[in-house]
């Protein structure tokens with residue numbers, strides 16, 4: 401507990417923090433714990449009223465208890481916090497939006513650098529914005545889309561631009577504009593020595609932060625992005641088939657893979673198996689071409705029902721996919737990146753059978769490809785999976801902690817099927833604590849170069865978590 405300050409100043413701070421995003425929980429600053437605003441960083445420990453709110457993330461399944469939480473107000477505050485951690489032999493993890501599915505932004509007994517006060521967006525010129533890492537996707541879209549500009553991000557409103565970008569970042573617009581990290585042009589980082597670096601004179605740093613930067617080298621405090629002209633509208637088509645058998649689900653999936661090989665760059669598609677229902681989503685941010693209409697007609701023919709929305713104004717259309725903003729109990733992880741159906745054909749029936757038999761389990765395959773495969777983007781980034789045009793994920797959600805153990809066991813059984821069948825490439829932003837040699841799965845051929853950079857930026861391995869880059 402540090403110096404008290406007038407309540408009105410602190411209420412201003414609390415508005416900036418926006419921590420009230422987690423709805424029903426009380427506001428961080430509603431009690432009488434008011435601190436000195438002139439400091440660059442405020443430290444919280446167990447027992448402090450704000451400690452719990454600052455440590456918790458979006459996944460209610462994960463509970464960790466850091467020794468110290470450093471709530472930083474600026475880059476200088478981050479540097480001070482890093483020095484504090486060094487002096488006190490504390491490992492450091494970093495929290496921006498708090499949406500890491502395995503809770504890697506928190507730790508036990510170390511320091512969490514909490515960046516929730518750093519969420520501003522500043523226009524540098526008509527095509528460049530400077531964004532702080534805790535800025536959420538809904539905040540980003542609300543700022544850019546009214547100006548007819550866009551950075552391709554993910555779907556969910558509360559995800560932080562920090563974690564999203566540093567691991568890659570895919571969404572409905574990635575096939576058109578590339579991954580989120582492909583629009584990143586500059587970063588400022590406080591490294592593991594407490595030194596403030598800028599990528600303008602360090603191209604390796606920018607390369608590393610485009611896919612390999614989550615909690616590995618230092619704390620990113622600012623990011624510059626190129627913005628794109630936004631599409632005016634987005635149109636969605638949904639296909640549904642109920643009561644599928646294993647054979648039917650497999651056949652639908654195989655046909656979906658074949659049809660989506662020729663999707664235009666403006667379109668995205670997802671195949672989803674939830675119980676005995678197959679859902680297929682197709683979105684398009686341009687008018688349908690003859691080729692797209694053919695794909696839609698074919699998907700319609702193989703599905704039980706088809707519902708088509710009219711093209712919707714882009715910002716309203718994206719809101720449809722904002723999802724849940726309150727924390728939930730869940731497990732959601734990468735289940736492999738694939739080049740085609742052939743990668744999973746020999747064993748997918750076993751996966752489908754398990755998903756059909758397991759209430760609450762969802763298996764989803766999403767299209768990548770398109771402009772994600774742009775060779776310029778590939779050369780400029782450490783994101784290693786550009787050759788894979790499908791990304792799959794396994795998900796399960798529940799309401800009470802007593803359900804966790806059983807559901808996680810079932811989840812792990814499906815992940816074992818992929819593992820035993822040599823599915824290797826995995827997306828870092830959908831980590832699984834049970835992956836073996838996770839760094840190799842996430843970073844592929846770029847892992848060694850990333851390890852060399854880890855030695856350069858954080859030789860003492862201060863910034864570390866369960867699956868961070870090893871030195």
Ligand SMILES: Cc1cc2nc3c(=O)[nH]c(=O)nc-3n(C[C@H](O)[C@H](O)[C@H](O)COP(=O)(O)OP(=O)(O)OC[C@H]3O[C@@H](n4cnc5c(N)ncnc54)[C@H](O)[C@@H]3O)c2cc1C
Pocket residue numbers: 457458493494495496497498499500501503504505515533553554555556558559560561562563564566567568569570571613614615616618619620621723829830
């Ligand atoms: C509901 C939900 C929906 C999602 N939808 C998508 C989607 O559509 N597309 C997609 O690509 N991903 C999606 N994701 C995954 C998401 O991209 C990752 O969870 C991402 O890492 C979250 O970033 P964050 O800042 O919110 O999380 P945090 O938990 O704060 O951080 C995530 C990781 O990045 C590190 N990190 C965070 N900030 C910094 C920083 N400033 N400097 C260095 N390291 C940092 C953390 O230490 C941690 O390892 C989704 C996740 C959830 C829970």
